[in-house]
Amino acid sequence: MTPTDMERVVIIGSGPAGLTAALYAARAMLNPLVFEGTTPGGQLIVSYEVENYPGFPTPLSGPELMQLFRQQAERFGTRYRTEAVERVEHLADHFLITAPSGQVRSRTVIAATGAVARRLDLPAEKRLYGRGISGCATCDGAFFRNKHVLVVGGGNTAMEDALFLTRFASQVTIVHRRHYFRAAPVELQKARNHPKIAWRVPYVIADILGETSVTGAVLRHSETGATETISCDGIFVAIGHDPQTALFKHLVELDPAGYIITQPRSTATRTPGLFACGDVMDPVYKQAVTAAGTGCMAALDAQHYLEALQS
Numbered sequence: 001m002t003p004t005d006m007e008r009v010v011i012i013g014s015g016p017a018g019l020t021a022a023l024y025a026a027r028a029m030l031n032p033l034v035f036e037g038t039t040p041g042g043q044l045i046v047s048y049e050v051e052n053y054p055g056f057p058t059p060l061s062g063p064e065l066m067q068l069f070r071q072q073a074e075r076f077g078t079r080y081r082t083e084a085v086e087r088v089e090h091l092a093d094h095f096l097i098t099a100p101s102g103q104v105r106s107r108t109v110i111a112a113t114g115a116v117a118r119r120l121d122l123p124a125e126k127r128l129y130g131r132g133i134s135g136c137a138t139c140d141g142a143f144f145r146n147k148h149v150l151v152v153g154g155g156n157t158a159m160e161d162a163l164f165l166t167r168f169a170s171q172v173t174i175v176h177r178r179h180y181f182r183a184a185p186v187e188l189q190k191a192r193n194h195p196k197i198a199w200r201v202p203y204v205i206a207d208i209l210g211e212t213s214v215t216g217a218v219l220r221h222s223e224t225g226a227t228e229t230i231s232c233d234g235i236f237v238a239i240g241h242d243p244q245t246a247l248f249k250h251l252v253e254l255d256p257a258g259y260i261i262t263q264p265r266s267t268a269t270r271t272p273g274l275f276a277c278g279d280v281m282d283p284v285y286k287q288a289v290t291a292a293g294t295g296c297m298a299a300l301d302a303q304h305y306l307e308a309l310q311s
């Protein structure tokens with residue numbers, strides 16, 4: 001194999017983490033190759049408005065923001081392939097990456113495949129996601145000033161989201177399918193004590209109403225099957241995320257929730273040359289700016305790893 005057959009940095013994922021890694025790797029003259037996957041731009045591609053990305057005092061849409069990320073990385077020579085990687089193998093001193101268009105070899109791989117917010121799997125969700133339905137209270141809470149919102153879920157995230165949303169919403173109703181809550185008792189108690197929080201337990205969301213934005217939901221009692229309609233302006237689905245780790249499972253350690261574990265103060269995984277950034281390794285913050293931050297770290301870590309190989 002000639003040296004030109006070997007990439008130095010392959011980045012898998014084109015959300016804020018992958019594209020920031022690409023920008024830094026490209027500016028370090030590493031000529032990165034990005035596999036964009038089936039969602040070029042990542043999760044923000046369904047976001048109607050982003051108000052909290054630093055440097056943009058005027059809100060812009062998720063697709064607009066991600067197009068700027070892409071252009072900026074491209075300006076310094078990033079190459080893109082709009083396809084999903086099927087397999088990543090670690091050979092003696094490099095990785096073999098298999099995609100529909102063929103195989104690529106690379107000294108380093110940056111895993112930036114993100115996480116997917118679990119959905120309720122209702123037909124109306126497709127139409128109304130980003131138009132009243134959200135998987136991120138931190139991101140979208142401020143759009144619901146003086147509105148009534150539902151929070152679906154019974155874990156810590158649901159309780160934290162509900163409490164956070166009371167800052168904006170006039171009323172927050174927690175909808176949970178069982179009497180039992182997974183949330184820590186202290187979080188549950190805080191939510192129970194809050195005057196703006198109401199409860200519908202044990203209920204599931206059977207349908208979501210509204211043509212162009214959410215206007216209400218049909219709730220079904222988990223035990224009796226009885227249904228009722230409730231008016232609301234927003235629905236926050238807080239039933240967890242699935243980090244997209246299928247490609248890397250055999251090469252990394254995962255925490256109990258399925259996120260890639262990286263070494264402290266680093267994006268290095270247990271496999272030399274494989275780095276992870278963004279939501280796929282972040283069970284806590286899950287923001288565009290934190291994904292971009294760890295994307296920068298991953299590119300710098302890859303750069304230092306490559307330099308050490310040469311010395």
Ligand SMILES: Cc1cc2nc3c(=O)[nH]c(=O)nc-3n(C[C@H](O)[C@H](O)[C@H](O)COP(=O)(O)OP(=O)(O)OC[C@H]3O[C@@H](n4cnc5c(N)ncnc54)[C@H](O)[C@@H]3O)c2cc1C
Binds near residue numbers: 042114115
């Ligand atoms: C509706 C919504 C609104 C949001 N609003 C905000 C907001 O206002 N502010 C904020 O800071 N955050 C917001 N977030 C959170 C933010 O979008 C995420 O934290 C961020 O996108 C994570 O970036 P990431 O690069 O780690 O992963 P993602 O954005 O999830 O990108 C993952 C990438 O990996 C690719 N991929 C996956 N599998 C493969 C494969 N096999 N081969 C190749 N590529 C693959 C996908 O195509 C995608 O490009 C929002 C999230 C949602 C869902």
